[in-house]
Amino acid sequence: MALRYTFNRQTLFFRTHFELAGTKGFLATNSWQLHHVAESRPRTAPPGSRAAFEMELIVDPRMNGRAQQEAHFRGLRHLVFASLPPQAFLVYDLLRRQVRGVLSDGAVNDLFWNSLLMPITIGMMGTTMGVAPLHCACLDRGGNGVLVAGISGAGKSTLTAALGQRGFGVVSDEWTYISRRDCTLVAHGLGLPIKLLPDAAQFFPQLRGHGLRKTLNGEIAYEIEPRETMGCEVRDRSRPRWIFFLERREASGCSLTGCQPDYIVDFFEKSVEKLPEELSEAKQTRKEILHQLSKCPAWIVRTGEGPQQTAGAIERFLAEASDATA
Numbered sequence: 001m002a003l004r005y006t007f008n009r010q011t012l013f014f015r016t017h018f019e020l021a022g023t024k025g026f027l028a029t030n031s032w033q034l035h036h037v038a039e040s041r042p043r044t045a046p047p048g049s050r051a052a053f054e055m056e057l058i059v060d061p062r063m064n065g066r067a068q069q070e071a072h073f074r075g076l077r078h079l080v081f082a083s084l085p086p087q088a089f090l091v092y093d094l095l096r097r098q099v100r101g102v103l104s105d106g107a108v109n110d111l112f113w114n115s116l117l118m119p120i121t122i123g124m125m126g127t128t129m130g131v132a133p134l135h136c137a138c139l140d141r142g143g144n145g146v147l148v149a150g151i152s153g154a155g156k157s158t159l160t161a162a163l164g165q166r167g168f169g170v171v172s173d174e175w176t177y178i179s180r181r182d183c184t185l186v187a188h189g190l191g192l193p194i195k196l197l198p199d200a201a202q203f204f205p206q207l208r209g210h211g212l213r214k215t216l217n218g219e220i221a222y223e224i225e226p227r228e229t230m231g232c233e234v235r236d237r238s239r240p241r242w243i244f245f246l247e248r249r250e251a252s253g254c255s256l257t258g259c260q261p262d263y264i265v266d267f268f269e270k271s272v273e274k275l276p277e278e279l280s281e282a283k284q285t286r287k288e289i290l291h292q293l294s295k296c297p298a299w300i301v302r303t304g305e306g307p308q309q310t311a312g313a314i315e316r317f318l319a320e321a322s323d324a325t326a
Helices: 032-039 110-129 156-165 198-202 205-209 226-230 261-271 277-293 307-325
Strands: 014-020 023-029 053-059 072-076 079-084 088-093 098-103 132-134 136-141 144-149 169-172 176-181 184-188 194-196 220-224 237-248 254-258 298-303
Touching: 014 032, 014 110, 023 032, 023 110, 032 053, 032 110, 053 110, 079 110, 088 110, 098 110, 110 132, 110 277, 132 277, 136 156, 136 176, 136 237, 144 156, 156 169, 156 194, 156 198, 156 226, 156 307, 169 176, 169 184, 169 237, 176 277, 184 277, 198 205, 198 220, 205 220, 205 226, 220 226, 237 261, 237 307, 254 307, 261 277, 261 298, 298 307
Parallel strands: 023 053, 053 098, 144 237, 237 298
Antiparallel strands: 014 023, 072 079, 079 088, 088 098, 132 176, 136 144, 136 169, 176 184, 184 237, 194 220, 254 298
8 A cells, every 4th residue: 555645844743953964954753752863963053054954754653564674775866765774765855955754663763863864864965065975084183184095995994993092083984074164174974883894803802792793785894883892082073184095905014105186086086976967066066175175185005014003104104294394
């Protein structure tokens, strides 16, 4: 039987604003619990500022009995249809910056909101709101952001954990969200766990007491809280200052080679989502963010060492670079 829903003030009477990666969102829902989850997020935007996007979410018990399935996405130009576990269906309208969805009772909790719905929403909608989602980690060193990028399997997450154990604040692991505030770039994280593949246990004894689980992209991995498991400091944002592109090599040792602005732009452009023609303004904004980011000093790190040794080499390199410019 087909289910029909009405999205209006009479059916969605719980309303609140919330923040996501430096942007302000507006939620309308029929669920007090969902309203409470959204309202509990930290807020830094000025009161009265306009929301960058809107979400209208209906919680319907009739969704509870539907079969469990893995996350699935289908795009049609500026529309993206998403089916998420447990029993949630959403439509993302990138052009109008609106999200409409129907959720089961099982999706009304902090875990679904913070670990699944919010990362997917900013990944889908971020570019249309002036936020560039980039496939890289971000750490904070004295208020300066250190971006760590590289192809899948290069070791970004293990290096992130190792840098965190050396006193760098962990902002993000797999994805970092770059916005502009007063012509200055700001890197945002979502406070998500660090994802480490099974072989990371050889470098981090703390993982041996943790179980592996299947992640959203189908990988089997550890998902660990950096503060609780690794003793790392956690930050929600930083200002990008340096970029390191990680490359694995067979030979031992670790070398750093400076790279040009074109390399930075080309690398990140290969990993960003393709946007339809009607989102030309979003394309231009992302292009400008990448151009500004390309002015940061950047190096290619070629390493055959473990994450702790590579983290130590980067820490020493930055200390020497800071001393040279002091």
